[in-house]
Amino acid sequence: MKKNLFISTLSSILFNTAIAGLLTLVGFEHSFWVNFIFSQCIGFSIYAINATVIMRIGDKRRRLWVLAITFPGSILFGVTLAAWITGTLEWSDPRAWISVVIGLFFGGIGGITYFLSMRIETLDAEVKLRRMNEIESEKRQLEAHLKLLQAQIEPHFLFNTLANVSSLIETDAALARRLLERLIDWLRIALARARSDKATLDDELDMLENYLQILKIRFGDRLNWRFEVSEKARLAIFPPMLLQPLVENAVRHGIEPKLGGGSLRITANSDAEILTVCVHDDGVGFSSDAQFGAGLENVHARLTALYGKNGNLVLESNADAGMTVTLEMPVCAF
Numbered sequence: 100m101k102k103n104l105f106i107s108t109l110s111s112i113l114f115n116t117a118i119a120g121l122l123t124l125v126g127f128e129h130s131f132w133v134n135f136i137f138s139q140c141i142g143f144s145i146y147a148i149n150a151t152v153i154m155r156i157g158d159k160r161r162r163l164w165v166l167a168i169t170f171p172g173s174i175l176f177g178v179t180l181a182a183w184i185t186g187t188l189e190w191s192d193p194r195a196w197i198s199v200v201i202g203l204f205f206g207g208i209g210g211i212t213y214f215l216s217m218r219i220e221t222l223d224a225e226v227k228l229r230r231m232n233e234i235e236s237e238k239r240q241l242e243a244h245l246k247l248l249q250a251q252i253e254p255h256f257l258f259n260t261l262a263n264v265s266s267l268i269e270t271d272a273a274l275a276r277r278l279l280e281r282l283i284d285w286l287r288i289a290l291a292r293a294r295s296d297k298a299t300l301d302d303e304l305d306m307l308e309n310y311l312q313i314l315k316i317r318f319g320d321r322l323n324w325r326f327e328v329s330e331k332a333r334l335a336i337f338p339p340m341l342l343q344p345l346v347e348n349a350v351r352h353g354i355e356p357k358l359g360g361g362s363l364r365i366t367a368n369s370d371a372e373i374l375t376v377c378v379h380d381d382g383v384g385f386s387s388d389a390q391f392g393a394g395l396e397n398v399h400a401r402l403t404a405l406y407g408k409n410g411n412l413v414l415e416s417n418a419d420a421g422m423t424v425t426l427e428m429p430v431c432a433f
Contacts, residue, residue: 115142118205136185141177141202145209148173170210174202257282263317278316285309289340300367300376301333303342307365310343314350321360322350332367335374335430338405344394345378345424353382353421361421374430380421395424402428 119134152169156162178198182188188195260282267275288306304326311324346363354361364379395412402410411427 111142111146112139114209115139118142118201122201133185133187137178137181137198140181140184141174141198141206142209144173144177144180145170145202145206148176149210170206171199171203174199174206177202260313274316278313281309281313281316285313298337298339299333300328300335300337300342300374303337303339304328304333304365307342307346310346311363318350318355318360322354322362323360324363324365326365328365328367329369332369332374332376335369337374338401341398341401341426342376342378344398345426348394349378349380349382349422349424353380353384355382357382369430372430374428376426378424378426379417380423381417381419382421384416384420384422398426402426 115138116135119131119138122134122138123131148169149166152162152165156165178188178195181198182195188198190196260278264275264278264282267278285306288302288309311322315322342365346365349363354363361381365377366379367374367376369375395414399412402412406428409429411425413425413427415423415425417423
């Protein structure tokens with residue numbers, strides 16, 4: 100507010116000085132000093148009195164009625180003050196009334212300029228506020244969309260695991276207990292991630308380790324895995340539940356149908372701009388016309404929502420056996 104007051108005061112001084120210079124050039128009074136005093140007294144009277152009215156009176160209609168009185172009144176006051184300071188004019192002198200007319204003319208120009216600038220500032224503020232509201236609305240819609248996609252992934256895994264627990268209770272109670280304990284560990288990590296504003300790939304790998312341990316109870320020696328992740332990649336910001344569907348897809352479509360099972364290799368590397376995460380399996384692979392399943396479709400949709408064209412999901416057949424799913428995203432963009 101102090102800055103705005105300083106700018107307004109400085110602008111008024113410069114505007115009044117310019118008027119004094121113009122009047123001196125056209126021959127109104129022979130002294131620039133007299134014109135300067137009159138311009139400053141009239142200008143500041145208009146500014147101080149009418150600005151006070153504008154700030155104090157909120158009702159627009161009442162404010163206009165008051166300004167209709169205070170505007171010419173402030174000019175009369177300014178002329179009177181300047182005449183007293185300079186000792187050059189009396190109200191019987193026609194030049195005093197000419198000064199009033201000049202004050203009305205330039206004061207009207209100044210007032211119109213002021214109201215136009217205020218209107219422009221108001222419109223600019225409204226546009227910025229509208230844009231901020233649109234951005235906030237888009238952000239909320241994006242968050243809701245991402246949560247919906249994430250919610251579509253988690254129940255599938257939970258229902259399958261609970262179904263396995265149910266079937267093991269009668270045949271192998273100890274194994275069912277181990278499965279439940281692993282599930283509880285996974286849920287604890289998953290809930291912690293859901294409540295966290297920021298999470299890293301290392302956090303995601305911790306949750307993935309619990310997920311694979313749950314699958315290990317069912318698959319036994321038919322499922323093996325290893326992580327090959329650089330330290331830099333582990334520290335990269337990573338969206339929650341984006342990696343697990345890729346692993347689930349590899350197990351379900353690659354390793355589970357393969358006689359004797361198979362193994363997974365999760366690799367991740369990061370440079371200055373791109374984080375690349377790959378899930379390799381040596382399973383049965385996909386047919387040449389394979390399409391994204393529901394889990395991969397959700398991952399692809401989340402990547403698009405988060406990163407646009409900068410997020411990629413690529414499926415490739417390995418030369419020897421199985422598939423590789425590659426996930427690419429900007430570093431620290433989430």
